[in-house]
Amino acid sequence: MKCALIIPPWLPQEIFSNKTAGSQINYWQPLGTLYVAAALRQAGHEVRFYNGAFLQQVEIIVQVTEFAPDFIGLYSTTFGWRKACEMATALRRAGGNFFLAVGGPFPIATQEQCLERCPELDAVITGEGEFTSVELLSRLATPSSVELGHSDPARQHRPIPRRRATPSGAGTDQAVRATDHPLPSPRPGSAASSTFHPSLNQLTAKSATPTTRSFSMNYQAVVDLSGVLGVIYRDGAKIVKNPPRPLISDLDALPFPARDLLGAIDDYVPPPATYKRRPVAVIITSRGCNRHCLYCFQIDKARKSGIRYRSMDHVMAEIRHCLAQGYREIKFIDDTLTADYHRAMELARRIREEKLDFTWFASACVNQVDQPLLQAFKDAGCWAILFGAESGVQKDLNTIRKGITLAQIRQAVAAGKKVGITVYTPFIFGIPGQSFADGLKTIEFALELDPDIANFHALTPFPGTELWDNLAQYGAVSQDLSDYTYQGAAFVPYTMTREEIGRLRQIAFKRFYSRPKFLWRRLLALRGVNDLKAAVNGLKSLFWLLIKDKIFQQKTTRSRIVKRHR
Numbered sequence: 001m002k003c004a005l006i007i008p009p010w011l012p013q014e015i016f017s018n019k020t021a022g023s024q025i026n027y028w029q030p031l032g033t034l035y036v037a038a039a040l041r042q043a044g045h046e047v048r049f050y051n052g053a054f055l056q057q058v059e060i061i062v063q064v065t066e067f068a069p070d071f072i073g074l075y076s077t078t079f080g081w082r083k084a085c086e087m088a089t090a091l092r093r094a095g096g097n098f099f100l101a102v103g104g105p106f107p108i109a110t111q112e113q114c115l116e117r118c119p120e121l122d123a124v125i126t127g128e129g130e131f132t133s134v135e136l137l138s139r140l141a142t143p144s145s146v147e148l149g150h151s152d153p154a155r156q157h158r159p160i161p162r163r164r165a166t167p168s169g170a171g172t173d174q175a176v177r178a179t180d181h182p183l184p185s186p187r188p189g190s191a192a193s194s195t196f197h198p199s200l201n202q203l204t205a206k207s208a209t210p211t212t213r214s215f216s217m218n219y220q221a222v223v224d225l226s227g228v229l230g231v232i233y234r235d236g237a238k239i240v241k242n243p244p245r246p247l248i249s250d251l252d253a254l255p256f257p258a259r260d261l262l263g264a265i266d267d268y269v270p271p272p273a274t275y276k277r278r279p280v281a282v283i284i285t286s287r288g289c290n291r292h293c294l295y296c297f298q299i300d301k302a303r304k305s306g307i308r309y310r311s312m313d314h315v316m317a318e319i320r321h322c323l324a325q326g327y328r329e330i331k332f333i334d335d336t337l338t339a340d341y342h343r344a345m346e347l348a349r350r351i352r353e354e355k356l357d358f359t360w361f362a363s364a365c366v367n368q369v370d371q372p373l374l375q376a377f378k379d380a381g382c383w384a385i386l387f388g389a390e391s392g393v394q395k396d397l398n399t400i401r402k403g404i405t406l407a408q409i410r411q412a413v414a415a416g417k418k419v420g421i422t423v424y425t426p427f428i429f430g431i432p433g434q435s436f437a438d439g440l441k442t443i444e445f446a447l448e449l450d451p452d453i454a455n456f457h458a459l460t461p462f463p464g465t466e467l468w469d470n471l472a473q474y475g476a477v478s479q480d481l482s483d484y485t486y487q488g489a490a491f492v493p494y495t496m497t498r499e500e501i502g503r504l505r506q507i508a509f510k511r512f513y514s515r516p517k518f519l520w521r522r523l524l525a526l527r528g529v530n531d532l533k534a535a536v537n538g539l540k541s542l543f544w545l546l547i548k549d550k551i552f553q554q555k556t557t558r559s560r561i562v563k564r565h566r
Contacts, residue, residue, distance in 0.1 A: 001141050002046045004069040004098075005033050006060060008076070008083035009052030027053050029268045029282040031333070032104070032129065033075050034257030039130035042255045045071075045137060049261040052083070057090055065094050071137055073125075076104040078462050078484040081114075088120035099140055099223075101231075103129045105297055109464030112232045112239050123225070123233040127245050127299050128287075130254055132230035139223055247300060251287060251310045256318050259325060270331060273453060274424065276359045276383050281327035285315045285347070289335040291365075294400045294432075294467045295459055296335075301466075307339055316350050323358060330360045338364040341373065348376040359383045366412035367404050375419045384422035384452075387412050392445020393438045396431045400459075406445070413449045423451040429504045430459040432467075432474035432493045439496075439504040446512055452521075456508040457486040458501050467491070 007030055030051070037047045048067055050060045064072070072091060076084035084102055091100065103125035107114045114124050125132050225233045230245030248254065262268060265279040289298055290306045322330060338344040344364075351360075362377065363386040377385065389409045391397050397404060409425075416423040427446055429439050446454050461467040461477055462484065471477055475493040483490040489501040512518065 001070040001137055002048075002067060003037075003040050003071045003073065003137070004048050004050060004064050004067060005037055005073045006050045006064070006075070006087060007033065007052045008074065008080055008087040009055065009057050009060070010080060010083060027268050028270065029257075029259065029262065029280075030075065031257055031282050031284060033073075034259060034261065035254060036073065036103075036129045036133050037258040037261055038255040039134055040137065041258060043134045043137070047258065047261065049258070051262075052087075054263075054267060057087060060087070061090050061094050064091065065096065068096060069098050071140060072098050072100045073129075073133065074100070074102045074104075074121075076102055076106045076114075078106045078109075079481055080104075081106050082481055085118045085120075088118055092120045099123070101125055101133075101136070103133075106463065108299060109297065109462070109468075112241055115232060115234060115239050123231055125230060126232060127230045128248050129230075131248065132228065132245050135228050136225065136231055139225055139228060247288070247305050247308065249305075249308060251308055252314045256321055259322070265326070270361075274361065274384065275329055275331070277328040279327050280329045280331055281322040281325075282331050282333055283315070283318060283322065284333050285310050285337065286334050286339075290339065291335075291403060292401050292466070295428075295461065295465055297462045297464050301464070307335075309340065309343065312343070312346055312350060315347065316354070319351070319356060319358075323356060328358055330358055332360060332362045334363065336365045336368060337362045338368040338373065341368065344373060345376055348373075348380040348382070351380040352376075356381070361385070363388070364412075365404065366408045369412050369415065371415040371419060374415050374421055378419045378421050382421060384424055385416055386424040386426070387416070387451075389413075389425040389446070389449065389451075390428045391431060391434075391438075392427070392442035392448075393434070396434050396438060396442070399431055399433050400428070410449065413451055417452075422453065424453040424455075425449060425451040426455040426457060427508070428457050428459050429508075430489060430491055430493060430496060430501045433495055434493060435495050436500045436504065439500070440507075443504070443508045443511060446508065447515075450517075454508075454512050456505045456512075458489045458505065459491050460484055460486050461491040 033049065037049055040047050048063075048069075050063060052060065055063075074084045074087060084106075088100060088102075091098075099122050100120060101123040102114055102118075102121055107124045108126055111124060111126055115121055123136070125136075225231055225235075225242070226240070227242065229243055232239065232241045234240075259265070259281065269275060269278065269280055286307050286309045288300060288303075288305055288307045289296065290303055292303060319330065337347075358381060360380075360382050361384045362382055366387050366389070369385075374385070387409065388402070390400060390402055392406065394406055397406070413423050413425065425446065427442055429442070431438075446456075459467075460483075461471060467474060468477075471491075475491055477492075478484075478488065478490045480488070480490075482488060489498045492498050492501065
């Protein structure tokens with residue numbers, strides 16, 4: 001079958017302040033989508049990928065229409081949900097006979113509510129998508145005698161004519177009004193206002209309002225999706241929720257991500273100053289996490305499966321595969337690469353022994369590293385490491401369940417700097433129970449640590465996290481999905497205001513990056529064109545931080561965005 005996988009269009013300026021976007025813009029390789037693409041191709045399907053980071057909606061529609069796929073898979077984050085619904089509507093209006101499914105963090109968390117609020121969708125994939133997508137397409141390719149929720153074994157298989165698209169996007173077959181299924185009501189005791197409201201109903205209602213459509217399946221073929229684990233689908237006027245699919249235990253069974261579908265690989269870069277060489281590949285050596293951070297989204301909410309590891313032989317084979325494709329740097333994006341200390345040591349040893357020529361970047365938890373491990377990383381080509389410091393106040397670390405101490409943060413940062421690895425430490429404002437004074441203490445802690453790079457985010461309560469599930473206990477959330485990016489203050493604890501979170505972020509960036517010590521160090525570290533571009537964009541951002549107030553509380557409206565950055 002012909003398959004189109006789509007990331008709906010988005011612009012960096014819709015996420016970052018228009019004054020600082022130049023120093024924050026990044027385009028990650030969409031690893032999850034590329035894994036699904038590889039699994040579908042391995043099963044014999046023809047796959048094309050359309051990335052809305054570089055294509056406008058009209059461009060995607062034209063190209064997809066020309067391709068005429070049988071299956072379209074949309075990817076959606078919380079921030080991208082409204083855009084996914086807009087794309088679904090545009091695809092239906094363009095016509096064609098295709099099955100339209102959505103996957104990604106937001107659909108995984110909200111499940112059947114996506115179908116209730118976006119009538120153009122046929123199905124939701126509720127977990128890891130590789131095996132689920134392959135089985136789903138197998139059913140689509142072999143139509144059965146099950147139609148509109150009624151089984152009739154005596155009925156012969158028969159094709160259903162393709163619908164003719166109408167200006168409204170509905171087909172010419174019978175159309176009915178989509179039922180406005182109720183979603184969770186506001187949690188008792190929550191702080192509700194015109195801006196903040198902890199109700200998923202508000203989020204989805206503002207993103208996609210039900211419209212007139214046919215409640216026969218949008219995909220015009222007779223198919224039976226019963227028993228396909230990990231799928232929620234329409235069966236006539238009903239929404240059917242199949243049981244979840246177990247998480248993939250043997251990750252070596254998965255093909256390498258289909259990076260050849262990316263197009264110009266040089267367009268995919270992490271944030272400025274967080275890479276040394278281009279092009280940059282993204283690799284994950286494990287899936288899952290055994291930690292219980294309050295704000296972290298995991299498919300396995302109970303953490304029963306823990307961390308699932310790929311074999312080191314399989315990881316090394318993918319590294320060699322990426323180098324053969326021309327990649328010169330690798331960013332390992334495991335939740336924590338060092339959860340298994342000895343495995344992390346083995347990775348460094350294997351890279352060094354094979355004398356592979358690439359630089360790399362990793363993330364680690366501060367209580368899982370020591371100087372010998374970091375030295376081994378350095379010797380194997382690791383140039384930078386991210387430690388999730390998050391706060392300079394121990395009670396805040398305890399609240400978000402990091403399971404670390406301020407002393408461990410100090411030790412890890414010091415060890416990284418001692419062996420000569422660039423240290424990157426993100427921090428969070430808006431933690432439940434955090435006061436403005438606590439935020440100022442976190443800024444002082446960041447200055448004390450003096451990492452090479454620091455970032456200062458707003459805590460974001462993504463659906464599916466424990467923070468989201470217990471909002472009434474902690475604070476209130478924004479109804480605006482565009483705030484769910486770590487940049488906008490999507491969550492405000494009872495102990496702080498939205499304005500204070502924005503102020504803390506601006507104070508932190510200003511104080512950290514305007515220090516003469518930091519500026520001099522960055523000047524001495526300039527080694528090439530990429531470093532120079534990052535420095536220039538950083539200085540521009542610093543200029544606006546110094547002269548303009550409330551820079552993180554101003555959004556760039558869609559009408560003001562006129563230029564795409566490549």
